[in-house]
Amino acid sequence: MLAATSKWFNKVIMQESVWKYACLRDLQVSCPQQMSFSWIKLYATAFDGSHSYNFHQQEKHIDWIRIGAFAFDSQVAFLSERLSAPLRFPKGGETIDDMLQSCGSCLLKNIKSGIWLADLQLVRCPVCDQDKCEGTMQTLDARHIELFLCEGYQNGSWEYELLGSHEIKKHAEGASGAIADMKYLRSKTTSGVFDSKSWIGKPNDYQPKAIIALHAVAVNTNLQENEGLLVKYHIMKAGTQGEVVSIRISQQLL
Structure with missing residues (x-):
């Protein structure tokens, strides 16, 4: 919602570093060496309410x-x-x-x-x-x-x-x-x-x-x-x- 308010906020909010920080913070884990997907997608799959039986x-x-x-x-x-x-x-x-x-x-x-x-x-x-x-x-x-x-x-x-x-x-x-x-x-x-x-x-x-x-x-x-x-x-x-x-x-x- 914040990213939709202006081009500047959109550019800032969509930075990989922002979603990496948010993901590690909310999951309370340390940073792994390598990931195959973007952090915004990883954040979504962790917090969108889905589970394996979905x-x-x-x-x-x-x-x-x-x-x-x-x-x-x-x-x-x-x-x-x-x-x-x-x-x-x-x-x-x-x-x-x-x-x-x-x-x-x-x-x-x-x-x-x-x-x-x-x-x-x-x-x-x-x-x-x-x-x-x-x-x-x-x-x-x-x-x-x-x-x-x-x-x-x-x-x-x-x-x-x-x-x-x-x-x-x-x-x-x-x-x-x-x-x-x-x-x-x-x-x-x-x-x-x-x-x-x-x-x-x-x-x-x-x-x-x-x-x-x-x-x-x-x-x-x-x-x-x-x-x-x-x-x-x-x-x-x-x-x-x-x-x-x-x-x-x-x-x-x-």
Whole structure:
């Protein structure tokens, strides 16, 4: 609106430096080394109210909240359904499924570095494979800030693939998920994400909770009596051999 008032304001407001500053300020992240799109487009895709289910599977979407932004400096992610310390780290040579079954976490390589946005999504079942399920599913949905601007995502040629799954066949106190840059897993700010008692709320508080740090994000929803959870990990790559540009950790009551 300000840019429309005069040619001078239009010239000033449309400067890339203005939108770069606004984007980094409002997302509260540091500047990445390189971006493929203009900052005004990046700002729009981050703040226009859109989320991943606006583009695909709209019929399954119920509600969502924006958690915030974090960054990957390295290309290795630590994914976990456990939020309590001490964390159990995968051993070398294990497959993704082995990692998830043994310690409820895994390492994921070839992550697209840069700014990532994180949302908490509530979607209808069956997004999963259980046809009789009529409930809902919680999903920690994280994506690279450039994803919505990429042609492969817009035309649907980039699809989510199942990375692995894990069944918890006993009462689960909460539906949790965390994504962190492995490089900063032991840093002070990231360790706060895994100090779950400080932010998940009291056991009788069933409102979803989320926490964001410079290089990590996590969600948790306390649960009433249940018979366990099915946790699924999905990823999207930028083409068949491309970098990972989106990660989803979903929890569904068994």
